Amino acid sequence: xxxxSDCVLKCExxxxxxxxGAKKKTQTAHEYLVALVGNPNTGKSTVFNELTGLHxxxxxxxxxxxxxxxxxxxxxxxxxxxxxxxxxxxxxxxxVDEEIARDFVLFSKPxxxxxxxxxxxxxxxxxLVLQVIEITDRVVVCLNLLDEANRKGxxxxxxxxxTELGVPVIATTARSGNGLSELVDxxxxxxxxxxxxxxxxxxxxxxxxxxxxxxxxxxxxxFPQLHCSRWIALRLLEGDxxxxxxxxxxxxxxxxxxxxx
Amino acid sequence: MSGPIxxxxxxxxxxxxxxxxGKVGQALHDRLASSLYSTAADxxxxxxxxxxxxxxxRDIAIDRILTxxxxxxxxxxxxxxxxxxxxxxxxxxxxAILFDALFWVHDRLxxxxxxxxxxxxxxxxxxxxxxxxxxxxxxxxxxPMAIFFPIFTFLEDIGYLPRIAFNLDRVFRWxxxxxxQALTMGxxxxxxxxxxxxxxxxxxxxxxxxxxxTNNFMLCNGRWPTIIMLSxxxxxxxxxxxxxxxxxxxxxxxxxxxxVLVTFLVSRVLSKTVLKGEPSHxxxxxxxxxxxxxLRIIYRSIMDRTIFVLGRACITAAPAGGLIWLLGNxxxxxxxxxxxxxxxxxxxxxxxxxxxxxxxxxxxxxPANEIxxxxxxxxxSSGSQISDIANLTELSALLRANGWSLNTALCMMLxxxxxxxxxxxxxxxxxxxxxxxxxxxxxxxTLGIAVIACLVVNGVGRLVVS
Numbered sequence: 001x002x003x004x005s006d007c008v009l010k011c012e013x014x015x016x017x018x019x020x021g022a023k024k025k026t027q028t029a030h031e032y033l034v035a036l037v038g039n040p041n042t043g044k045s046t047v048f049n050e051l052t053g054l055h056x057x058x059x060x061x062x063x064x065x066x067x068x069x070x071x072x073x074x075x076x077x078x079x080x081x082x083x084x085x086x087x088x089x090x091x092x093x094x095x096v097d098e099e100i101a102r103d104f105v106l107f108s109k110p111x112x113x114x115x116x117x118x119x120x121x122x123x124x125x126x127x128l129v130l131q132v133i134e135i136t137d138r139v140v141v142c143l144n145l146l147d148e149a150n151r152k153g154x155x156x157x158x159x160x161x162x163t164e165l166g167v168p169v170i171a172t173t174a175r176s177g178n179g180l181s182e183l184v185d186x187x188x189x190x191x192x193x194x195x196x197x198x199x200x201x202x203x204x205x206x207x208x209x210x211x212x213x214x215x216x217x218x219x220x221x222x223f224p225q226l227h228c229s230r231w232i233a234l235r236l237l238e239g240d241x242x243x244x245x246x247x248x249x250x251x252x253x254x255x256x257x258x259x260x261x
Numbered sequence: 262m263s264g265p266i267x268x269x270x271x272x273x274x275x276x277x278x279x280x281x282x283g284k285v286g287q288a289l290h291d292r293l294a295s296s297l298y299s300t301a302a303d304x305x306x307x308x309x310x311x312x313x314x315x316x317x318x319r320d321i322a323i324d325r326i327l328t329x330x331x332x333x334x335x336x337x338x339x340x341x342x343x344x345x346x347x348x349x350x351x352x353x354x355x356x357a358i359l360f361d362a363l364f365w366v367h368d369r370l371x372x373x374x375x376x377x378x379x380x381x382x383x384x385x386x387x388x389x390x391x392x393x394x395x396x397x398x399x400x401x402x403x404x405p406m407a408i409f410f411p412i413f414t415f416l417e418d419i420g421y422l423p424r425i426a427f428n429l430d431r432v433f434r435w436x437x438x439x440x441x442q443a444l445t446m447g448x449x450x451x452x453x454x455x456x457x458x459x460x461x462x463x464x465x466x467x468x469x470x471x472x473x474x475t476n477n478f479m480l481c482n483g484r485w486p487t488i489i490m491l492s493x494x495x496x497x498x499x500x501x502x503x504x505x506x507x508x509x510x511x512x513x514x515x516x517x518x519x520x521v522l523v524t525f526l527v528s529r530v531l532s533k534t535v536l537k538g539e540p541s542h543x544x545x546x547x548x549x550x551x552x553x554x555x556l557r558i559i560y561r562s563i564m565d566r567t568i569f570v571l572g573r574a575c576i577t578a579a580p581a582g583g584l585i586w587l588l589g590n591x592x593x594x595x596x597x598x599x600x601x602x603x604x605x606x607x608x609x610x611x612x613x614x615x616x617x618x619x620x621x622x623x624x625x626x627x628p629a630n631e632i633x634x635x636x637x638x639x640x641x642s643s644g645s646q647i648s649d650i651a652n653l654t655e656l657s658a659l660l661r662a663n664g665w666s667l668n669t670a671l672c673m674m675l676x677x678x679x680x681x682x683x684x685x686x687x688x689x690x691x692x693x694x695x696x697x698x699x700x701x702x703x704x705x706x707t708l709g710i711a712v713i714a715c716l717v718v719n720g721v722g723r724l725v726v727s
Contacts, residue, residue, distance in 0.1 A: 123305035153312030161308040211281035
């Protein structure tokens with residue numbers, strides 16, 4: 001856990017990144033896949049545009065990213081493919097957007113998932129962060145719209161937040177480019193394994209916990225390499241038909257196996 | 262699959278799941294959600310310090326006015342009129358300069374071609390056809406778009422669009438449609454194809470279809486110049502010159518609001534007939550007002566919207582200019598092809614209060630509405646050598662010489678507002694609905710409404726005159 005709070009302090013040694021637009025100029029043997037998730041209207045597309053140099057339509061209204069956009073950038077000699085997902089309040093797959101975002105994080109297995117948060121409404125944004133860290137450890141929280149929070153007299157202790165969540169937290173004001181180099185550094189560290197987040201495991205009700213432990217044990221035994229057995233146990237308990245199907249038709253199995261490679 | 266995977270199998274897990282479900286008790290989903298909320302609240306409580314803020318209070322105060330049941334609608338109307346007025350007044354002068362410049366180049370090009378000894382048909386096709394079509398589109402469209410799009414992007418960035426959706430929500434519920442349709446309509450103001458794509462934000466398939474089918478009634482930038490021109494020449498001309506600007510603006514605003522009204526009515530009819538159902542509930546977050554970055558707005562609205570839309574218009578204007586020149590210069594039995602087509606279309610045109618030239622222009626302009634007026638004017642002036650219709654007075658004289666009256670202008674404005682979507686939008690409707698049937702329905706519905714509206718207005722107009 002210490003590594004994460006370190007990150008907040010250490011990442012200030014800013015490096016630069018190179019935007020590569022919509023297509024890679026050169027074929028590289030290896031590239032990292034990065035997902036951008038977050039509540040609607042938190043500035044995901046602005047972060048995306050700043051990193052890739054693209055001009056994905058941005059606007060101050062929730063729900064304007066209707067399809068996922070992809071772009072590329074380069075940092076630390078590595079190529080990154082970044083995917084801008086539609087904004088969602090949760091990953092419960094209540095709507096098409098939520099399903100797209102959840103499936104991408106779960107099945108496309110990005111090496112790093114950036115959760116873009118609106119600093120002016122952290123509590124509601126944390127609900128999504130907590131759901132994402134149940135699915136994947138490789139998470140970086142981007143505390144965006146910091147200028148707006150300051151204007152509203154809100155201050156957030158990023159260090160404490162990183163310790164509480166167990167994942168790195170980077171404060172940014174994406175539209176003026178502040179904090180993005182730090183964000184890229186942190187994403188690189190998570191992708192390359194130099195930084196291994198240890199996300200908080202949310203304690204559950206005593207009536208639920210034993211069942212979750214038992215089921216996630218079974219799932220762990222069947223799919224030893226799967227990181228999110230606890231999350232899958234919860235979804236199965238809830239009767240999530242999609243996850244049930246993914247387990248039965250082998251999708252989860254393939255996920256687990258390819259994770260070894 | 263590789264690797265030794267054994268131990269349990271999915272069926273074992275599933276039966277264990279069923280067993281455990283009995284132990285965890287009722288309403289698991291809700292309990293998980295509330296534990297999620299309380300954890301988030303705990304963490305936020307330990308990390309966030311919110312001071313007393315005047316900015317937040319100011320936002321709330323502004324919202325009380327913008328979304329108030331008394332001021333909400335008048336403010337939207339005033340805003341619309343202000344935008345239109347700025348666009349109409351602001352575009353006049355640069356439009357005239359562009360005209361002069363582009364047609365000066367036109368004359369030089371003509372001289373160059375003649376100097377090089379090019380045959381008359383080559384000069385005609387390239388310079389009088391393709392180049393003139395392009396010059397028209399650029400001069401007519403560029404200035405209003407360069408003013409309208411930045412203003413619209415400004416409103417979008419500052420956060421006004423969701424407030425409009427909030428205000429209109431009640432009306433949409435009456436129409437049996439989704440409140441988010443207001444956002445897709447807003448996008449349609451720029452370009453209907455973009456508006457149709459934006460309909461993806463509506464989850465319910467029924468309400469999404471309603472939004473897609475009616476998006477065409479929002480004037481897109483290809484049609485703004487037509488409405489502005491007709492309002493300036495025919496409607497405003499009936500008033501003293503000092504009122505011309507105000508009257509033209511009011512006329513354009515009326516046509517725009519008529520489009521909104523038709524959207525509501527058609528949405529309601531659709532939701533009572535072919536797309537029956539109850540409106541679904543939705544939560545729309547009113548985003549905070551954000552201070553927009555002016556340079557970025559100008560850059561983005563010029564690069565992403567103006568250049569993009571103008572580019573598309575030019576791509577269709579060039580061949581259309583060539584085509585209309587060919588039609589005007591290829592003769593069969595002593596009559597030009599254009600004349601044959603116009604004569605053929607005339608009876609139908611007159612029935613609708615229009616004429617054969619206008620209908621021909623609308624057929625040629627199926628790829629893009631932007632080229633309706635240029636095509637029409639080229640057809641009217643193709644016999645004579647009038648090439649420099651630099652200002653509205655000359656344009657007005659040309660149209661009146663071809664039998665236009667206020668009635669023609671009204672019918673054409675209605676037809677422009679209501680008629681079928683352009684080819685790009687139709688293709689987008691097909692892509693979004695995945696159905697040719699709905700695409701054809703969208704075209705038939707809009708054309709049908711346009712024809713009925715024109716028949717009625719033309720009929721009434723003639724009665725009043727005679």
